[in-house]
Amino acid sequence: MTQETQSALTPEVQAMIGVSGEVVEAWGDVNEEYLRRFTQALMDPDPRYWDEEFAKSTPYGEIITPPIMVSYMATRIRPDQEDPITRAFLEDPESDGIGRVERPGALPPVPTNLVRVLNAGNELEIYKYPSIGDKLFFQNRYSDIRERVGREGQPFLIITTETTFTNEKKEVLCITRASTIRR
Amino acid sequence: MSISLEELLKLPEEEILTHNERLTGEQLRNKKQTFFEDVHEGMELPKYIYHPTPTHLFRWSAAIENFHRIHYDLDFGLNHDKNPALLVHGSWKQSVAPQYLKDWTLPKGWPWKASFEHRAMLVPGDILIMWGRITGLQEKGGMGLVDLDLGMTTQDGIESMPGTATVVLPLKDGPDIPYPFVPPRD
Numbered sequence: 001m002t003q004e005t006q007s008a009l010t011p012e013v014q015a016m017i018g019v020s021g022e023v024v025e026a027w028g029d030v031n032e033e034y035l036r037r038f039t040q041a042l043m044d045p046d047p048r049y050w051d052e053e054f055a056k057s058t059p060y061g062e063i064i065t066p067p068i069m070v071s072y073m074a075t076r077i078r079p080d081q082e083d084p085i086t087r088a089f090l091e092d093p094e095s096d097g098i099g100r101v102e103r104p105g106a107l108p109p110v111p112t113n114l115v116r117v118l119n120a121g122n123e124l125e126i127y128k129y130p131s132i133g134d135k136l137f138f139q140n141r142y143s144d145i146r147e148r149v150g151r152e153g154q155p156f157l158i159i160t161t162e163t164t165f166t167n168e169k170k171e172v173l174c175i176t177r178a179s180t181i182r183r
Numbered sequence: 184m185s186i187s188l189e190e191l192l193k194l195p196e197e198e199i200l201t202h203n204e205r206l207t208g209e210q211l212r213n214k215k216q217t218f219f220e221d222v223h224e225g226m227e228l229p230k231y232i233y234h235p236t237p238t239h240l241f242r243w244s245a246a247i248e249n250f251h252r253i254h255y256d257l258d259f260g261l262n263h264d265k266n267p268a269l270l271v272h273g274s275w276k277q278s279v280a281p282q283y284l285k286d287w288t289l290p291k292g293w294p295w296k297a298s299f300e301h302r303a304m305l306v307p308g309d310i311l312i313m314w315g316r317i318t319g320l321q322e323k324g325g326m327g328l329v330d331l332d333l334g335m336t337t338q339d340g341i342e343s344m345p346g347t348a349t350v351v352l353p354l355k356d357g358p359d360i361p362y363p364f365v366p367p368r369d
Contacts, residue, residue: 045208059290068278085250126281
């Protein structure tokens, strides 16, 4: 990095590392209808997802659900909140459908003027398959923010958000880490 | 024996599709255990082959309530974001990966952890090959830890999701893998 190029990893940005959101209870519960739609869209025909008698004979002893399914269930738009899609298009008729759609549990934004967001990668640790009827809880945390320098000498950030998913018994279901590039 | 990824990519597209090894519901129900002693470094896992259409993309968007227009609004994707077509979801790819690991480790193993990057834009009509290859083996705490390289490669050999994983296979004379899963201690 040249002396003229300012670091994107400012003290204000560094201060965001370790910042956690609140533990959020996701709306609804893990249910068979969401499971059916999810596994059909995933194209996973595993009878462990729908054949209760067979599922009882497996090491899990019950119907299971895909571990990563909870990450999508958790961010569903609650029925008691303002319709964020309608609002997004009122604010910007050219909305991409996602950029201004607020989701529950979001962390405060990282204070940077780097606005272009690219998906850099994901990590997943799996500990327990969610059960039908589970209530879901999740907590986001900025687990890492690093600076890199692009080919043209411009700094960019890699921001990693860790999310821990638990059930009502405080059992950890899975931990995800999503890294985004901010240019 | 699964065809190697290298050999698969030499085949014409229509022939690649015939090598799909995704398991049916009945095959998953009756799957025999692969034990730690059955595998070796360099061994390739079965290939899961997909041929997504715009309807598959729409179904995924609806299932997970992902409203990003690049996945279902072709006019927006072409003219606003300047994409070449509708784009296959990264979220779908990252959901296939744990499914793939689950299937391979069933009925008593465990798909412990995975990490991957997202590269390349995948579009309807692409042939997508989910693959895995064993890179390391370690017996620890009565469990068989298997390190893997994995990815989702197009018919043209473009790797869209390079990654790694560690899964657990039971030992033939070993204890059951604990559920909920408890990683072996260092």
